[in-house]
Amino acid sequence: GQNIDQPTEMTATEGAIVQINCTYQTSGFNGLFWYQQHAGEAPTFLSYNVLDGLEEKGRFSSFLSRSKGYSYLLLKELQMKDSASYLCAVSPRRAGNNRKLIWGLGTSLAVNP
């Protein structure tokens, strides 16, 4: 089967660094996405990784290891507004044009003052 695992909840302090892990088992791999979702709102795109290594984008960075089926999202200089759910999603390799993503359940991050 296809599966994505990420922690359910995490807590961190304002100004600190937090790492949210994601492991996946899928039939093939075309890329991995991270989304941020505030309560009651739609997910917003954060990052896309297809090659091994670290992609940095401001305070947020995303890492991928394809051989280990592992990714993490690193959030630096945490702010209160970073309190949200962080969703990991994988695009598995499929025949034809189907681009359906496999979604994790999300990690709820609470940033405390």
Added chain:
Amino acid sequence: DTGVSQNPRHKITKRGQNVTFRCDPISEHNRLYWYRQTLGQGPEFLTYFQNEAQLEKSRLLSDRFSAERPKGSFSTLEIQRTEQGDSAMYLCASSGVGGGSTDTQYFGPGTRLTVL
């Protein structure tokens, strides 16, 4: 580009009634997805269109759910004979062609359905 839009943003209905939601994707995107999401869960895939063709529909979806994208632009999702278990946020997303990062899905604000 105004992004993905969805209407209505909120819908309250009585059990047994039919409801219809609309999604307008980003104009140059030819792929459109419908998801359902409940509190504390990730998005649950419902169905997927490429242009006007519906390429996949979740096996979890009952026959009460139907979606259309008649001209390959906007899409509608209809739920017939609503049940209280249908209460959820219904999300629409669109993406472009070409593979790779163009698979990035951009979401609309969602329609929150409450079935009384």
